[in-house]
Amino acid sequence: MKLYIVPGSPNCRKVQAVVHELPVPVETVIVDFAAGAHKSRDYLAINPNGLVPSLVDGDLRLWESNAIMQYLADAHDAISLFPRDPRRRIDVVRWQCWELSHFGRALGVVLFERLFKPLMGGQPDEALAQRALEQLQPYAALLDAHVKERAFVAGDAVTLADYSLGCQLPMAALGRINLAPYPNLRAWLARLDEREAWRATAMPAAMAQAIEQATAAHRSGDGGS
Incomplete structure (x- = not known):
């Protein structure tokens, strides 16, 4: 494989x-x-x-x-990650669909414009990033409210839904996305960070540094801070 x-x-x-x-x-x-x-x-x-x-x-x-x-x-029968019970399973699928269609789409536009486009030598479209950031806010608030009463997205254990929804969020600080208004979301991310599989797959430090340098150069060139 x-x-x-x-x-x-x-x-x-x-x-x-x-x-x-x-x-x-x-x-x-x-x-x-x-x-x-x-x-x-x-x-x-x-x-x-x-x-x-x-x-x-x-x-x-x-x-x-x-x-x-x-x-x-x-x-590979990872039933804790993807339950066999129809209701628990469809809950995981529901959140993965929402990630692709709403939360992840808005977040991805912000990160692409502010991080990955500068890394590839492109000119960021900050107006587009701002519009996507406005779209992201109600989605982030929804997720924040959802994880307030549960340890993870689909219950008390990590599932595929957590990995899908969490995959872009560690880049929020680099992308100048303020997560301070979402304390429950941040607490959920901290719990996810305790997972060995999550820590082992973090962005390489060298890549994070390259992104930070590229975005800083663009902000400096545009007169930003």
Whole structure:
């Protein structure tokens, strides 16, 4: 089994966290985005979108991070991460869908404009980032209220929903996103940080430093602070 990733990618991290929970070896293959490896003929045969992550398991070629997470959990009986009970299971799926359609989409725009675009040498669109930040606020408030009365998103134990919703949030400070108004969300993230699989898949320090330097250079060039 092979998992194709780019180190530091939030969508890759949530899959990697699941891999760390499993008692089965998975070979990690680094896709060199800078060299255009994600657009190579060989990689497009695995993932025609030219994105990461992707999973190869025998003759199965699987892409979309949440689908990969669900497949891995089911294939290796990780029922604590992805319960078999229909109501508990659909609750996990519901939050993963919400992450993709609402919370993660808004958060991703802010982080792309403020972090990843400068890292790739692009010019950030701060107006777009601000609009996405406004969209994010009610979603963050919803999640904050939800985790007030429970340890994790779908109950008292970590599930796929936590890894999906948490994958971008560690970059909030770098992206100048203020989480102070959401104390329950921050407490939930702290509980997630206690998980070995989560700590083991954190963004490499060198990449975080490169992002910080790139964004600082852009803010300095624009006269920002």
